[in-house]
Amino acid sequence: MxxxxxxxxxxxxxxxxxxxxxxxxxxxxxxxxxxxxxxxxxxxxxxxxxxxxxxxxxxxxxxxxxxxxxxxxxxxxxxxxxxxxxxxxxxxxxxxxxxxxxxxxxxxxxxxxxQDPIFRRGMILGCNGVLVRLCALLTSIVDRLPMRSDGSLFLPLPQVDMAAYLATTPESICRALRRLREESIISMPRRDQINIIDRDRLECFANGGARQTDTVFV
The missing domain is CATH 2.60.120.10 (Jelly Rolls)
Structure with a gap:
């Protein structure tokens, strides 16, 4: 709605x-x-x-x-x-x-x-660190991503577009996604396919908070 x-x-x-x-x-x-x-x-x-x-x-x-x-x-x-x-x-x-x-x-x-998505981008760009911004982007769109037959989500956004949205480089997006996979927060069987494993931690990162053992900045 x-x-x-x-x-x-x-x-x-x-x-x-x-x-x-x-x-x-x-x-x-x-x-x-x-x-x-x-x-x-x-x-x-x-x-x-x-x-x-x-x-x-x-x-x-x-x-x-x-x-x-x-x-x-x-x-x-x-x-x-x-x-x-x-x-x-x-x-x-x-x-x-x-x-x-x-x-x-x-x-x-x-x-x-x-204007809401444009305003939201301004809020996301105010976050400190690429990883935090990426998590904020993912939490803002995850409920709108189409679901595949296997239960995973279709992530159609090219990394170059995510980088342009988050005012960073595709290489930084790649590193941030890899870190989220290493932290078992997401999995990505394919470049355009994503599973949210730990939504609570994803939202925690998006809000700029994490446990001491978590690295928030890229």
Missing amino acids: NNFVELEPRRYEIAMPARSGEMLFLEGDPCEHVYELRAGVARGISVSVEGYRQVTAFFFAGDQIGLPVTESYRFTAEAVTDLLYVRHSRQWWHEALIRSYREDGRLLPSICAE
Whole structure:
């Protein structure tokens, strides 16, 4: 359950596909549509003044992105995995927003929900140490990761994307994941597959706390 506006399905609503790496919309373009993700994972991208590519957020099935609260898109959206999405018109979203407000008074949460992952990144980057930041990222997304038939979780985020999100290097992400495996907090049978073995310790690391025998910083 999220805080986005509940969009009533249109009579001839069609879920459209996007391939991994495909761009949904570009930062600065006119904000003409809202994209409702039905399956897959997308990333929000911004480019700094210095030209550095930053991953500002990850979005999952059920999220609505590209909300028309400004005249232009505030970030670029790209597919991390293959996607299914429904594209709603700006007018349709505004009508749904007004309807939602009239029915239950929900206005501000609907507008702010898209910003939550971006705000969360700012909080995570305030953590001291790559390992702590990585644990904070994992705890924030673990309940939204698809489950495989064997009970493990599908982790579709490339290490280069996690590094760009956490303002570090892919090598540091690799070392942090290895440390979590050595601590028996997670296991990763494959690069895109993860098992959370000890969620309590994962959350403890994410909050910056650990036993004296635990190494928190990478």
